[in-house]
Amino acid sequence: MKILITGSSGFIGFxxxxxxxxxxxxxxxxxxxxNYYDVTLKKARLGILKKYKNFSFSKNKLxxxxxxxxxxxxxxxxxxxxxxxxxxVRYSIENPRVYLDSNITGTYNIIEASHKIKVKHLIMxxxxxxxxxxxxxxxxETDKTETQLSIYAATKKSNESMAHAYSNIWKIPxxxxxFFTVYGPWGRPDMALFKFTKGIQNNKKIDVYNKGRMYRxxxxxxxxxxGIHLIIKKAPxxxxxxxxxxxxxxxxxxxRILNIGNTKKVYLxxxxxxxxxxxxxxxKKKFLNLQKGDVKQTLSNSNLLxxxxxxxxxxxxxxxIKKFLEWYKNYYKL
Ligand SMILES: NC(=O)c1ccc[n+]([C@@H]2O[C@H](COP(=O)([O-])OP(=O)(O)OC[C@H]3O[C@@H](n4cnc5c(N)ncnc54)[C@H](O)[C@@H]3O)[C@@H](O)[C@H]2O)c1
Numbered sequence: 001m002k003i004l005i006t007g008s009s010g011f012i013g014f015x016x017x018x019x020x021x022x023x024x025x026x027x028x029x030x031x032x033x034x035n036y037y038d039v040t041l042k043k044a045r046l047g048i049l050k051k052y053k054n055f056s057f058s059k060n061k062l063x064x065x066x067x068x069x070x071x072x073x074x075x076x077x078x079x080x081x082x083x084x085x086x087x088x089v090r091y092s093i094e095n096p097r098v099y100l101d102s103n104i105t106g107t108y109n110i111i112e113a114s115h116k117i118k119v120k121h122l123i124m125x126x127x128x129x130x131x132x133x134x135x136x137x138x139x140x141e142t143d144k145t146e147t148q149l150s151i152y153a154a155t156k157k158s159n160e161s162m163a164h165a166y167s168n169i170w171k172i173p174x175x176x177x178x179f180f181t182v183y184g185p186w187g188r189p190d191m192a193l194f195k196f197t198k199g200i201q202n203n204k205k206i207d208v209y210n211k212g213r214m215y216r217x218x219x220x221x222x223x224x225x226x227g228i229h230l231i232i233k234k235a236p237x238x239x240x241x242x243x244x245x246x247x248x249x250x251x252x253x254x255x256r257i258l259n260i261g262n263t264k265k266v267y268l269x270x271x272x273x274x275x276x277x278x279x280x281x282x283x284k285k286k287f288l289n290l291q292k293g294d295v296k297q298t299l300s301n302s303n304l305l306x307x308x309x310x311x312x313x314x315x316x317x318x319x320x321i322k323k324f325l326e327w328y329k330n331y332y333k334l
Contacts, residue, residue, distance in 0.1 A: 003232075004077035006030045006062065006110060007084030011188045012125070012179070014045035016081065016225045021052040023229070028075040029057045030068075031084060036091070037189045044331075045186060062106025065113075072113040079232055082110045082124040085155075088190050089129060089293050092152035103155035104162075111163060115170045121235040122172055123228065126160055128180045128217070128261065128298045129153035137265075138217075138301035141178070141248035141257045150293030160257060168253035173235035177228065180261030180300045184221030184320060185327030192216075192268075193321065196275050197328055200283045208268070210290040215265040215297035220315035220323075227260045230309035244307045261300025262313045274321050 003020055007013035008029025017027050029049060033042050049055050056075070060067045062084055072080075086092075086102040107124065114122045131139045132147035148154045160176050167174045183193045199206035236249055236256040248257040276283055290296065305311040328334070 001079065002026045002028070002075060002077040003079045003081060004028045004030065004072070004075055006080075006082045008049065008057065009033055009042040009046045010083060011186060012182060012221070012224060013083045014049065014186055015184075015221050016083070016228055017049050017055065019225045019229060021049065021055055024054070026054045027052075027056075028071070028077065029055065030071060031057075031059065032061045033059055036086065036088070041186070041189065062109055063101055065109045068109045068113050069116070072117050076117060078120045080110065080114045080119050080122045081228065082107065082122065085125060087152070087188070089150045089152050090291055091190070092150050093293055096151040099151050099155045104158055107159045108162060111166045111172070115166060115172050120173065121232065122163075122174045123231060124159060124163060124174065124176055126176045126178045126257065127153065127156045128178050128259070128300065129295065130157045130160065130178060131298070132295065137297065138263065138299040139259065140246065140301045141259055141304055142246055149295060152293070164250060164253060164255050167250070167255035171254060173237070173254040175231055175234075175236060176257045177231070178257060178259045178300075179224065180217040180219045180259065180298055182219050182221055182224050184324055187221070187324060192271070193275070193324055196272055196283065197279070197325065200275060200279055200281050201334065203284070205284045205286040206272075207288055208272070208285045209288050209294060210296060211287040212269040212272070212285070213296070214268040215299065216268065216271070217261045217264065217299045218266050218271065218317050218320065219260070219262040219313065220320040223262060223313035223315055224260060227305060227309070227311045227313070230311055231258065231305075234308050244304060246304060248304065258305045258308075259300040259302045260305055260311070261298075261302050262315070263300055263302050264317075265297060265299040266317050271317060271321075274318055275325075278322055278325050
């Protein structure tokens with residue numbers, strides 16, 4: 001089976017590509033290798049993927065429609081997993097334009113190309129941030145999502161709407177995945193675990209928003225990519241209407257939204273405490289107010305994913321932090 005993965009040099013894309021290559025799939029990676037964060041890290045991930053004979057790669061932007069079409073025609077994948085995006089809630093306050101280009105125009109190009117070559121299943125990254133200011137937890141796919149708090153979240157919500165419309169008109173099977181705070185080895189330098197570790201290690205102050213009174217459903221990377229792997233063969237099909245409890249399956253299109261999270265909320269100050277314990281060092285915390293665009297808590301209900309695939313995340317945050325730190329110390333030769 002041939003699978004095209006966008007964002008293959010990114011955190012989730014790298015781990016997913018590696019897993020699928022090991023399982024014998026033919027994978028084509030597509031990534032612009034942009035400099036939103038340390039490009040060396042992206043190159044190192046790509047270097048590992050390039051060792052597999054069943055991997056091929058194109059360095060280009062999603063916005064380059066001609067190139068996207070060319071690569072899709074040439075590789076002719078039956079499955080497309082679209083993970084490339086401008087990620088990050090905080091950066092979307094400073095630089096909203098790049099979110100429109102990568103996430104709206106870019107995603108449009110991917111959906112359109114997938115339609116033209118009639119892919120069997122298009123899987124795309126959405127985000128827990130789509131739940132915005134929702135108060136009822138855990139978040140469920142069938143909850144209303146009308147109050148996104150950042151441009152990042154708004155672009156992800158737009159992706160879901162665009163995907164549904166395309167799926168309705170052209171009957172393309174599309175699954176949207178709402179990821180909940182993913183962390184682990186080879187993680188993103190702009191995210192909490194990485195920033196806290198770097199700060200504590202270098203005796204620098206770490207920014208703690210909302211004075212630490214936040215909860216996140218931290219989800220370990222292996223649980224995420226194993227979940228995506230299980231979804232590949234579970235393309236939404238209108239014949240499944242009524243089969244699964246609380247299904248988000250559309251009534252008019254082969255389209256479904258799935259949460260993918262650990263289903264446990266962790267208090268941010270406990271998360272930091274665990275990093276301190278593992279590093280054997282105290283953090284110097286700078287307590288700040290809630291960052292604009294951010295949410296105080298996230299927690300997934302992933303029962304639908306479990307009913308469809310048997311998904312069962314197994315990594316506790318203490319184990320996950322330990323594994324991240326092992327990688328971090330080894331990678332940075334500490
Ligand atoms: N990591 C999380 O906690 C999390 C949570 C919710 C949603 N998501 C979503 O999951 C997906 C993967 O996230 P990640 O954490 O691996 O992020 P990442 O930034 O590590 O990976 C994204 C990759 O896409 C590439 N890219 C970005 N814009 C591009 C463009 N215009 N053209 C081509 N390539 C481009 C980047 O170079 C990068 O390698 C994203 O869509 C993100 O919004 C992630």
